[in-house]
Amino acid sequence: MPEIQVTVVAADSKAERTVATGTKAWELFADSPEVIAARVDEVLRDLSHELADGSVVEGVAIDSADGRDILRHSTAHVLAQAVQDLFPDARLGIGPPVENGFYYDFDVETPFVPEDLARIETRMRKIVKEGQKFSRRAVSDAEALDELADEPYKIELIGLKGSGHAEGAAEGASVEVGAGELTIYDNLDRRGERAWKDLCRGPHLPTTKRIPAFKLMRSAAAYWRGDEKNKQLQRIYGTAWESKEALEEHLHRIEEAERRDHRKLGRDLDLFSFPDELGSGLAVFHPKGGVIKRVMEDYVRQRHIDEGFQYVGTPHITKEGLFHTSGHLPYFEDTMFPPMEMEGARYFLKAMNCPMHNLIYRSRGRSYRELPLRLFEFGTVYRFEKSGVVHGLTRVRGLTQDDSHSYCMPEQAADEVKHLLGFVLGLLRDFGLDDFYLELSTKDESKDKFMGSDEQWESATRILEEAAAETGLELVPDPGGAAFYGPKISVQARDAIGRTWQMSTIQYDFNQPAGFDLEYQSADGSRQQPVMIHSAKFGSLERFYGVLVEHYAGAFPPWLAPVQVQGIPIAERHNDYLYDVAKRLQAAGIRVEVDDSDDRMQKKIRNAQLQKVPFMLIAGDDDMASGAVSFRYRDGHQENGVPVEEAIARVAEAIATRAQV
Template sequence: MSDITIKLPDGTQKIMPSDTTALSLASSISRNLAKAAVSAVIDGREVDLSTLLNDGNVVQIITVDSDAGRHVLRHSTAHVMAQAVLQMYPGAKYTIGPAIENGFYYDFDLGDRVFTEDDLSLVEDTMRKIISANQPFVRSEIPVSEALALFSTQSYKCEIITRVTGGGADSVDNAEVGGSGDSVSIYRNSDEFVDLCLGPHVASTGRLGHFKLQKVSSAYWRGNEKGPVLQRIYGTAWESKTALEEYLHRLVEAERRDHRKLAVELDLLSFPSELGGGLAVWHPKGAIIRKLMEDYSRARHQSGGYQFVFTPHLSNATLFQTSGHLDFYADGMYPPMEMDNGTYYPKPMNCPMHCLIFRGRQRSYRELPLRLFELGTVYRYERAGTLHGLMRIRGFTQDDSHIFCTQDQLQSEIISLLDFVMSVLKAFGFEDFSFHLST
């Protein structure tokens, strides 16, 4: 048996037998590493620990206490939850079950039956039996025809297979299943349960156990409001009992501080049903807080060299066609209004109107940089299921600015802007935040 050379992320190399798997590589490094391992990255591709290594592979072992490791743990737990639901409710159809931040979910079609919160403990009990059985997760690739036959009673799975192999796949499909054009990947962890999946997964169900099912909700298949209504179970899973308990404690504390709860208790604002979803009214006490925040923002912007402007709440469609909003953002805008022989939209952003102000007359380079600022109210059509107090809302006011400058001024303006934004955020108590730069 010939040996192979494996490269580790730190640049070191290990000489291993040719039948080495990712798990046996981890074991050769340390017992603790093998115990904590849940998957591996081989030449940039995340795979199961049972994957055989080849000469020259660059291999990173993924441990359960890392973000990537928890993702694997949660995805595997989602599979076990689906297995439990199908055992408990014969005839149920299962769709997709991804890992998400801090947890996982799986969507089901139970026909006329409706999940309740009381069902969650029963599903958990069945999951624990599956985990106790220590069933191995086994990956394989099978021909498309065989996959369609295997999932013949599962219409959602057949739809995914057809889309993935027929060239019509979207990000949901591609995240759900791997394989080539002639085959798809599946995972079995018993004779009774098989699922389409890209993987990777933990070695066996016994590797799981520290989880909690949290809530049930409805969801549209593929997010299409005209499509079938599914039932979604959310859960969380962690690498240890302590980590799970700490997370659940954080949730309790977060709920106690939930701004929606405090807003009612302190008589700050409300969301009257007569207005429609995602539209708030500020009560006198809340208005005082809002005014203080707005006054501070105005003062900071004024001292930062910004000039105040005001723009209307709606505009002719021509403006949003020119700006590109109607081409790329129409789904996030309110429906149009027909009047004065024209089409009008409530504004989703202030940007086009600030550009009109700049373009309104000939400018001298001596005016640059020109920093425009507005406390502008905008309106965006968020789907009802995504609304969340003031965090996800349909009508809100931005402290919004746009800077017009020369190319030579660009670097200094970006640096100045980032310093300004960070100082304002810190003034309101935000210390841990990230920026996403788009161009």
């Protein structure tokens, strides 16, 4: 039998192998049950793919990123098959893998209810147990149109493929229709007969039995291809994992995330709200929430001053010409609130602060001796986020940035970036976020998306990359993710349950100084153009706030807690004593409340625990007699007979050291 040569790639090795012509990828990995697909010449393929001479082949494990995507997409197909088994009139939309799961869209007459999902999941388990084979076959456009004549949404996708627009048709549409040949996957039963089929470019698992663990999560309405002008379909979300243990861990993370949801905690702890009268994505902070907000602002304001920044202030509205000068309007107008017509001019609510800081810089002549010139403000900006993405404090339409801009000579830029990066990382650690990595966003090949020369981009990118490398942190590339005016470093922080949040940013800008004709007089008397470096330490105060609520599950460290001490009198006769203690705490700058309600002591303790107060000072007859209190911690640990002065000192030390208690 004729033979061919292939290269098998493993984690740390490559090996040349001679195999028979017609060998399938699965034959190379028969002893590796975790392999569910193959990467052949850098293209993901089914294990049934026939290898060619010279192929470079790498196994794809089910617990890898690509492996999970294939598992989830295959599970989405099982979901669609189950739906059409139970609801024969259901028409198919698309069913891609997404982060931590998958979904499939259906056109059905009646929206799905929880009881439907239970039935569908039961049917899916039967399909999985049957071990149906995923079988790929190439078809012509005409054949696909004929076979899928009863599926109008698939017909539309085939038409989009023919017009060259399939990749942008919808999220996941490229999973259904590739740019080249069309393929249909048949689900074959044990007799080899077709049980179901779907238009898809794959790859898939070998059989449904390779789906170890899955669960349907919920259903929701979704517009076809994400366009509100199109018909509203029903979307079923699910999740699938490489083991039952991994699924259980994921479900536990979801449960923990729900417990920490800042929107719920914001209500329960009376921190903030989103009144309908104001509009979507516009928050108000209540007194207790306002304490946290003020502490955050006071901290970051003083840190900026300590780091050499000067505090400035700018208005919320400007004539549109300013954003033409800065270059923002062509790129950002679709995310800005509509303009207002006044006195023959158009005005915009500002969506960014940097153009106004440029006007401050330009207000008088500047010398090289002033540089770096560092300007900072709490600037509230407004961005018209679509209603579908507005989410509590983490995605709002009115947000406050601790926005700063450093104007420096080009030769100072590298040191300034390092200075800013050190500032950012120190701030995150002070707030209890100490697990992070960096992301470097650069330009891609898009010609109309970025301003400036290739040389400017290369120089700026190198400066950011070198500064990031000095931190010793992981640096992840993000090609194409830069702002139009220059590359940026983003700090990606992991919270207490391992979720990643984009926090602070540092952006290099060589375009706005040119647009605003910013200059400084150099040592030789010539006029030179400065470099501008944007940085936001919180990023958005609202978003940072929401992340902190979830990171701490509302149990803030004492220095951030709105109420740091709760006084709990055992009986009414102990009220005055604890009010005197409270005055001494207040004199030491400690935030304290006394619960003088008619509730029993245990109810008062329970209320303080529900409000996640760090410390409770309990007083009864013996405490009054000895000038002491019972000192109770948030975790329930309690020490009796603690002298008042010692109790005050303990609280003050915990606040001063930003202790996590």
